[in-house]
Amino acid sequence: MTGTPTRAGLLRLCGCLALAAFVLLPLVQAIVLSFTATLGAEGVPQGSIGLHNYINILRTPDLRASIGNSVTYVLLNVAFCLIAGLPAAYGLARFGFVGDRHFLLFLLAFRVTPPVVLSLPIFILFARVGLVNSPVGIALVHCVFNLPIAIWILESFIAAIPRSFDEMAFVDGHSRTSFFVRFLIPAIAPGIAVAAFFCFIFSWVEVVFARILTVTAGKPITQAISALFTFRTDWGLVMAMTVFSLIPGVLMIFLVRNHIARGFVIRT
Amino acid sequence: MKPQANATWVLMLPAACVMIFVAVLPLLAVLNYSFHDIFSLDRVFWVGTDWYSMIVTTPRFWASLGRSALFSVLALAVQLPLGIGIALMLRKLGPRGASLMLMCLAIPLVVPTNMIAGLWLALIRPEGLGGQALSALHLTLDYKFNALHTWALILLVDTWHWLGLVVVMAYAGLSSIQPAYYQAAAVDSASRWAVFRWIELPHISGAMWIVLLLRLVDSFMIYTEVMTINAGGPNDATTFLSLELGEDIKAYSYGTAAARAMVDFVFVLTLVWVFVKMRQSGAPSGTRAP
Numbered sequence: 252m253t254g255t256p257t258r259a260g261l262l263r264l265c266g267c268l269a270l271a272a273f274v275l276l277p278l279v280q281a282i283v284l285s286f287t288a289t290l291g292a293e294g295v296p297q298g299s300i301g302l303h304n305y306i307n308i309l310r311t312p313d314l315r316a317s318i319g320n321s322v323t324y325v326l327l328n329v330a331f332c333l334i335a336g337l338p339a340a341y342g343l344a345r346f347g348f349v350g351d352r353h354f355l356l357f358l359l360a361f362r363v364t365p366p367v368v369l370s371l372p373i374f375i376l377f378a379r380v381g382l383v384n385s386p387v388g389i390a391l392v393h394c395v396f397n398l399p400i401a402i403w404i405l406e407s408f409i410a411a412i413p414r415s416f417d418e419m420a421f422v423d424g425h426s427r428t429s430f431f432v433r434f435l436i437p438a439i440a441p442g443i444a445v446a447a448f449f450c451f452i453f454s455w456v457e458v459v460f461a462r463i464l465t466v467t468a469g470k471p472i473t474q475a476i477s478a479l480f481t482f483r484t485d486w487g488l489v490m491a492m493t494v495f496s497l498i499p500g501v502l503m504i505f506l507v508r509n510h511i512a513r514g515f516v517i518r519t
Numbered sequence: 520m521k522p523q524a525n526a527t528w529v530l531m532l533p534a535a536c537v538m539i540f541v542a543v544l545p546l547l548a549v550l551n552y553s554f555h556d557i558f559s560l561d562r563v564f565w566v567g568t569d570w571y572s573m574i575v576t577t578p579r580f581w582a583s584l585g586r587s588a589l590f591s592v593l594a595l596a597v598q599l600p601l602g603i604g605i606a607l608m609l610r611k612l613g614p615r616g617a618s619l620m621l622m623c624l625a626i627p628l629v630v631p632t633n634m635i636a637g638l639w640l641a642l643i644r645p646e647g648l649g650g651q652a653l654s655a656l657h658l659t660l661d662y663k664f665n666a667l668h669t670w671a672l673i674l675l676v677d678t679w680h681w682l683g684l685v686v687v688m689a690y691a692g693l694s695s696i697q698p699a700y701y702q703a704a705a706v707d708s709a710s711r712w713a714v715f716r717w718i719e720l721p722h723i724s725g726a727m728w729i730v731l732l733l734r735l736v737d738s739f740m741i742y743t744e745v746m747t748i749n750a751g752g753p754n755d756a757t758t759f760l761s762l763e764l765g766e767d768i769k770a771y772s773y774g775t776a777a778a779r780a781m782v783d784f785v786f787v788l789t790l791v792w793v794f795v796k797m798r799q800s801g802a803p804s805g806t807r808a809p
Contacts, residue, residue, distance in 0.1 A: 266608055267620060274623055274679065277638040280648050284641060335533040342530030347521040354531060360791050361542045363732065365740035367761050368780040368787075371768055372548035373541065395542050398534055458633045458743055473631045486641055493634045500629025508622050512691035515684060517729045519795050 278497075281490040289487035304491035314492060317475035320386060321455065321496075324471070327390035328454040329447045332401040335394070336446065340405035341435065343518075345414065355518050358399035362517070366459035369395065374463050384468040392460045397450040403518045404449065408442025409435070441510075448507045449514035452500055472496045546784070552777035570778035579755070580763065587739050587759040590673070594738040595731065598678055602685025602730075603723065607715075609686070610693050621690060624683035636747035639676050662749060666756035669749050673757060676744050681734060688730050692723030732794045736787055760786075 285304055291297030308314045343351060373392055374383065382388030416438065420430040436443065458473045465474060472492065479489045504511065553571070556564045574580050605624075609617040630638065642649040643660055653660055662672045700718045709717075742761040745751065751758035760783055767776035 263608055263611060266605075267612070267616070270605060271620070271623055274627065274683075276648065277642045277679070278626065280642045281638055283648075331537065335537050338530040338532075339534040342527040345521065346524040346527040348523065348525045348527040350528075354535075356791075356795065357538070359795070360788055361538060363736040363791060364542070364546075364784060364787060365736070365742070365761060367740070367742055367764055367768075368549070368784050369542065369545045371773060371776055371780070372545035372552065376545055376548065391537070392541050394537050398537060402534060452629050456629060456631045458631065473633050476631070476637075477633055486644075489637065490641060493631070493637065496631050496634070497626070497629065501626060504622050504625050504629060508618060508625075511621070511625055511687050512726065515688055515726075515729055515733060517732065519798060 281493055284486050284489075285491035285494045287487050290483065290485045304485075304487040305495075307488055308491055308495065313470070313478070314475050317470050317472045318495075320465075320469050321471040321473075324386035324389040324393070324461075324469075325451055325454045327386055328393045328397060329450045331390055331394055332397045332450045333443060333447060336398055336401035336405055337431070337436075337443075340402045341409055341431075343402065344406045344409035345417070352519075358402060359517060359519060362396050362399040364395070366395075366457070370459055370463045373460065377464060383464055384466060386469055388464050389461050389469075389471070390454075392464065393450075393454040393457060395460075396457075397453055400449050400453065400514060401446045403516045404446040404513050405439065405442055406518065407513070407516060408439040408445075412438055445507055445510045445513050448503050448510075452503065452514075455496075455500060549777045549780050549784075552773050553781045555774055557773040566774065570775050571782070573775070574778055574782060579758075582755070583758050583760050583763050586757070587741075587761075590670075590741065590759060591735055591738045593674055594677055594681075595734055597674065598682055598685050598734060599727070599730070601678070602682055603689045603727070605682070605686045606689035606693055606723075607719070609690055617690065621683075621687055624686050626683070627680050628683050630680070632743045633747065635680050636676055636744045639672070639679070640748070643672075664753050666753055669753065669757050673741075673745055673748055676748070677738060677741065680744070681737070684733070685730050688726040689723050692726040693719060696722050728794070728798055732790070735790055739790070740783065740787065 286300050286302070288295045288297055288299045288301070288303055291299075292303070295301070295303050342348070343355070377383050377388050377392075382391065416434070417430065420434045425433065456473075458477075461471045462474055462477075465471065470478070473496070476489060476492050476496070479485065479492065554565060554567060556566045556569075558564075609620055612620065627635070639649075641647055643653065643662075644650050645654065660668055660672065662668045696718060701714070704714045704718060740761045741759060742765060745757055745759060745762060746765065749757055751762045760779075764776060764779045764783060767779055
């Protein structure tokens with residue numbers, strides 16, 4: 252088949268090119284704009300090409316701070332999801348118990364609940380306990396949709412390990428904690444990486460909770476970008492910031508390219 | 520068969536506590552607010568089911584519900600067949616080409632939600648690449664004032680955002696098919712449709728159920744993209760359920776917002792329940808997504 256260009260092969264090639272163009276066109280536009288001085292400034296004539304938008308990011312304290320804020324709450328969220336998710340995933344993978352199916356249904360129901368439904372009481376509740384404007388607050392709220400994902404992914408990795416693996420450790424006299432740290436976690440390291448990837452991404456791109464919980468401080472990247480829209484929007488700066496916000500996600504897609512389907516597993 | 524051990528609930532505790540704090544308590548609070556008129560947090564009056572009867576007797580609510588349902592149907596009707604078709608095409612490419620295309624298709628999934636529409640608006644500005652292409656073709660995209668164009672743009676943007684999910688999931692399902700199935704089909708000289716219906720579809724159905732649920736719920740409650748593109752306009756033509764809810768929240772009418780949120784939550788919960796029931800009865804138990 253290879254080497255001889257058939258009509259079907261040619262058609263497929265055109266299909267792929269059209270598809271790639273459709274997906275990449277907005278991104279190409281964003282990258283082009285991010286290197287263009289859309290408003291112009293002293294010494295930088297309008298329309299000139301260069302790194303000034305990226306330099307502006309570094310020069311603007313709000314934008315710099317927003318990058319730090321986003322990274323902080325996203326990493327905290329990953330930590331929360333893994334710490335709370337690992338024991339639950341282990342339990343669900345290894346044992347049956349009264350209410351296990353209801354627990355899974357409960358996770359599913361909140362995984363798909365639109366943030367806008369919960370945003371108002373979460374704001375009031377968090378204001379009362381002092382979690383507004385704090386990265387801990389956003390990291391906790393993002394567990395609504397990320398904890399179920401972490402549990403589902405980790406469960407599927409643990410279930411793939413035979414039960415005799417656990418029993419051998421227990422026969423050797425290891426406690427459950429020691430088994431978790433020394434045996435289970437190394438054995439499902441790829442699963443932990445995949446779960447961490449999805450928690451990272453979904454927390455990184457979320458905007459509704461992140462907006463409502465940052466009133467005066469702790470604004471994330473997404474909010475910093477929204478704040479750039481004015482009557483005279485500097486599209487170059489907006490797009491430089493957007494391109495910047497894409498870097499972690501794109502890098503991680505490459506790292507977990509063979510496991511992307513796992514992020515959308517749903518257990519019922 | 521897993522051993523039964525109710526003490527396993529101890530392992531669920533950390534996760535259950537987090538979920539109770541960030542999901543169950545807020546939901547109970549919404550339920551409570553929905554029966555009250557809230558002027559400020561210390562001036563709260565019981566109004567019973569007044570908000571609910573007000574919502575269900577407002578024509579605008581039913582119109583929004585209709586629009587949300589129509590949008591969900593359109594999004595699924597476009598994205599599912601297109602995504603499955605693309606996955607089938609990628610199977611023919613060989614592993615390296617397919618992997619490259621899949622990574623490319625996954626990029627929109629990692630774009631911050633509030634910039635999805637922003638990227639497209641930048642593209643179709645008159646100075647943008649898309650805007651220039653449109654004017655070269657003598658086409659106009661009047662998404663601010665022409666309702667049909669607004670709908671088309673929202674559908675296009677949503678498809679751009681989520682097509683990758685459908686393709687990735689369908690591709691993962693197709694990858695699990697042993698070559699022997701195709702050889703058997705070739706021996707029987709089965710038609711292309713028969714191969715799809717009896718070999719490929721059963722292998723992707725598990726993954727497609729998940730995509731169906733996620734896309735149904737997300738498109739039904741789409742908010743950020745619609746808000747960015749035209750804020751529900753022109754003339755409410757793209758005011759979906761979530762935008763009505765957003766209006767109430769922005770106006771600080773907590774009572775109505777809460778009642779609306781509960782109504783929307785019930786819709787979502789119903790979709791989940793139907794999904795679980797259909798999977799339990801319909802899909803064979805072995806078809807779990809990879």
